[in-house]
Amino acid sequence: MDTEKKTPISTLGEFGLIRHLTESIKLENASSKYGIGDDCAVLEYPDKQVLVTTDLLMEGVHFDLTYVPLKHLGYKAVMVNLSDIYAMNGTPRQITVSLAISKRFGVEDMEELYAGMRLACEAHHVDIVGGDTTSSLTGLAISITAIGDAAKDQVVYRNGAHETDLICVSGNLGAAYMGLQLLEREKNVFMGESDGVQPDFAGKEYLLERQLKPEARRDIISALADAGIRPTAMMDISDGLSSELMHICKQSGTGCRVYEEHIPLDYQTAVMAEEFNMNVSTCALNGGEDYELLFTVPLTDYDKVSKLKDVRLIGHITKPELGCMLITRDGGEMELKAQGWQALTE
Amino acid sequence: MDTEKKTPISTLGEFGLIRHLTESIKLENASSKYGIGDDCAVLEYPDKQVLVTTDLLMEGVHFDLTYVPLKHLGYKAVMVNLSDIYAMNGTPRQITVSLAISKRFGVEDMEELYAGMRLACEAHHVDIVGGDTTSSLTGLAISITAIGDAAKDQVVYRNGAHETDLICVSGNLGAAYMGLQLLEREKNVFMGESDGVQPDFAGKEYLLERQLKPEARRDIISALADAGIRPTAMMDISDGLSSELMHICKQSGTGCRVYEEHIPLDYQTAVMAEEFNMNVSTCALNGGEDYELLFTVPLTDYDKVSKLKDVRLIGHITKPELGCMLITRDGGEMELKAQGWQALTE
Numbered sequence: 056m057d058t059e060k061k062t063p064i065s066t067l068g069e070f071g072l073i074r075h076l077t078e079s080i081k082l083e084n085a086s087s088k089y090g091i092g093d094d095c096a097v098l099e100y101p102d103k104q105v106l107v108t109t110d111l112l113m114e115g116v117h118f119d120l121t122y123v124p125l126k127h128l129g130y131k132a133v134m135v136n137l138s139d140i141y142a143m144n145g146t147p148r149q150i151t152v153s154l155a156i157s158k159r160f161g162v163e164d165m166e167e168l169y170a171g172m173r174l175a176c177e178a179h180h181v182d183i184v185g186g187d188t189t190s191s192l193t194g195l196a197i198s199i200t201a202i203g204d205a206a207k208d209q210v211v212y213r214n215g216a217h218e219t220d221l222i223c224v225s226g227n228l229g230a231a232y233m234g235l236q237l238l239e240r241e242k243n244v245f246m247g248e249s250d251g252v253q254p255d256f257a258g259k260e261y262l263l264e265r266q267l268k269p270e271a272r273r274d275i276i277s278a279l280a281d282a283g284i285r286p287t288a289m290m291d292i293s294d295g296l297s298s299e300l301m302h303i304c305k306q307s308g309t310g311c312r313v314y315e316e317h318i319p320l321d322y323q324t325a326v327m328a329e330e331f332n333m334n335v336s337t338c339a340l341n342g343g344e345d346y347e348l349l350f351t352v353p354l355t356d357y358d359k360v361s362k363l364k365d366v367r368l369i370g371h372i373t374k375p376e377l378g379c380m381l382i383t384r385d386g387g388e389m390e391l392k393a394q395g396w397q398a399l400t401e
Numbered sequence: 402m403d404t405e406k407k408t409p410i411s412t413l414g415e416f417g418l419i420r421h422l423t424e425s426i427k428l429e430n431a432s433s434k435y436g437i438g439d440d441c442a443v444l445e446y447p448d449k450q451v452l453v454t455t456d457l458l459m460e461g462v463h464f465d466l467t468y469v470p471l472k473h474l475g476y477k478a479v480m481v482n483l484s485d486i487y488a489m490n491g492t493p494r495q496i497t498v499s500l501a502i503s504k505r506f507g508v509e510d511m512e513e514l515y516a517g518m519r520l521a522c523e524a525h526h527v528d529i530v531g532g533d534t535t536s537s538l539t540g541l542a543i544s545i546t547a548i549g550d551a552a553k554d555q556v557v558y559r560n561g562a563h564e565t566d567l568i569c570v571s572g573n574l575g576a577a578y579m580g581l582q583l584l585e586r587e588k589n590v591f592m593g594e595s596d597g598v599q600p601d602f603a604g605k606e607y608l609l610e611r612q613l614k615p616e617a618r619r620d621i622i623s624a625l626a627d628a629g630i631r632p633t634a635m636m637d638i639s640d641g642l643s644s645e646l647m648h649i650c651k652q653s654g655t656g657c658r659v660y661e662e663h664i665p666l667d668y669q670t671a672v673m674a675e676e677f678n679m680n681v682s683t684c685a686l687n688g689g690e691d692y693e694l695l696f697t698v699p700l701t702d703y704d705k706v707s708k709l710k711d712v713r714l715i716g717h718i719t720k721p722e723l724g725c726m727l728i729t730r731d732g733g734e735m736e737l738k739a740q741g742w743q744a745l746t747e
Contacts, residue, residue: 198544
């Protein structure tokens with residue numbers, strides 16, 4: 056938030072603010088029958104399964120406005136929900152947005168936040184169909200519900216992985232976590248809590264972008280459909296590869312073997328890990344917020360999946376009694392743990 | 402919240418807490434294909450329109466835990482969302498629940514909150530199909546999204562009222578607001594901020610119940626269907642009769658005339674208003690949180706609607722140029738204002 060003079064939200068009131076932020080919204084999807092302005096939004100999905108996901112972001116827990124611009128926050132808040140729809144092999148169609156706003160925010164701040172949300176929606180052809188705007192005693196809370204669709208036989212759950220299935224991941228991992236470390240360091244410098252280290256983002260733009268402006272992998276879902284591949288299990292990587300692999304294995308009743316050397320890493324992530332004296336594989340396994348897709352395909356799809364751009368084979372599904380194992384670069388075996396970020400900060 | 406020893410939520414963790422609270426949930430509705438446990442819930446609505454509504458409740462703004470038990474809070478948080486589905490002439494089928502919880506809450510507190518939510522869901526045959534549980538720096542935030550259905554030609558919007566339509570309201574108004582006043586007075590006594598007034602709920606139980614345990618009017622929707630009445634416009638009364646009447650008139654492009662003497666009031670509301678030295682009609686018009694249904698029907702439905710139990714005719718729709726008018730008991734005319742609670746507390 057910048058410090059220029061702000062228009063108090065009370066000048067518009069709750070209804071006025073919603074109208075102001077949403078009046079130029081046009082509905083794009085055939086399934087969006089009626090948007091903002093009544094007790095409910097009205098949707099229609101005659102031949103599809105309907106996918107629903109929701110989350111709640113709290114200031115100070117999920118985001119820090121000292122280094123996250125409101126427009127980026129809006130963009131990311133939407134994107135992480137769209138990512139959940141893609142992770143079921145679906146197409147996002149609508150979102151609803153609830154905001155609780157403390158007095159330190161002005162109308163201009165909410166315009167910024169909404170601008171970011173609308174940018175994300177436009178990029179993915181998603182309609183904003185409902186919302187609730189209210190006040191908060193302290194800080195900002197953002198709750199988004201995303202709704203999407205998929206043909207009845209196309210929904211992919213977490214529980215469909217089978218022994219010998221190949222484990223695939225899109226993009227690369229650990230960069231969003233490294234971007235967060237970078238921003239935290241910059242904040243400490245700014246706050247004067249750290250000395251000697253100069254804020255330096257040059258050559259690290261990719262890490263910041265991965266943290267501040269993640270992209271839900273619509274392109275991967277399209278590529279899978281075009282290639283005629285239907286994953287047996289899929290989820291998006293929000294809490295870290297380790298944790299998500301264990302979800303798939305637990306829900307599918309299997310084990311897995313994943314090869315450290317095959318985990319996709321970006322060059323900047325590796326450089327940054329070195330700078331922070333961290334193990335880059337640990338960052339990739341436990342960092343989270345990558346919003347890449349983790350999925351399994353039958354062994355018979357090996358040729359098809361090998362040809363996909365920006366998708367990497369990292370291992371395979373095993374019998375449950377073999378556990379969830381990481382094969383390290385030196386050939387050792389390590390049991391995967393769903394440590395999440397805790398493992399990195401302790 | 403009671404003060405006995407609590408189990409810290411950290412002993413279960415986020416996933417553990419969700420599992421603990423939701424593991425015994427069974428899905429009741431045919432449209433609920435898959436509930437909690439994946440990236441999304443999966444629903445199916447082949448022949449229906451899908452209704453979606455959401456809201457976000459913040460501690461200290463929407464509820465005060467010094468006098469609202471968590472179980473009641475959970476019940477009410479669900480009920481107000483179901484009310485929005487009924488207000489479109491629909492049937493609620495699913496909800497998702499997101500909670501942000503500060504450290505002062507324990508596992509037992511969340512069990513209480515969930516118990517209330519489940520009670521509301523069971524009473525209305527609604528499935529809990531998704532959720533997100535996260536931490537909050539201060540206080541509790543609850544975001545609920547409700548999903549329901551209606552036959553394609555049965556959805557009732559706010560914008561369908563026509564000149565000469567009859568204006569009807571279910572139940573009685575102002576009691577929830579009076580219940581809140583009563584609880585606030587009790588709190589002040591408890592806090593020692595007020596002396597001489599003894600907390601006294603005897604004979605005022607109905608007011609407390611209306612504030613703490615509102616009931617969404619499923620019965621009215623059923624009665625309308627049974628009587629073959631399809632309202633031309635409908636909404637639920639959450640912000641006060643005045644404000645809601647103005648929404649319907651504005652969106653329908655009409656005016657209205659409402660008769661003060663016909664506004665339904667409970668005896669306890671009237672007694673309490675006298676005790677607080679307030680105008681009972683002002684409470685009924687602006688008090689809010691009644692969660693009764695306000696709807697309009699064609700004049701030709703007069704006979705049918707007159708026979709409905711617990712429904713009162715309060716006026717009629719007029720040409721827009723006549724404005725939104727209240728005809729007072731002494732025959733005077735007053736323009737309605739959407740003042741909400743502000744009018745009562747200034």
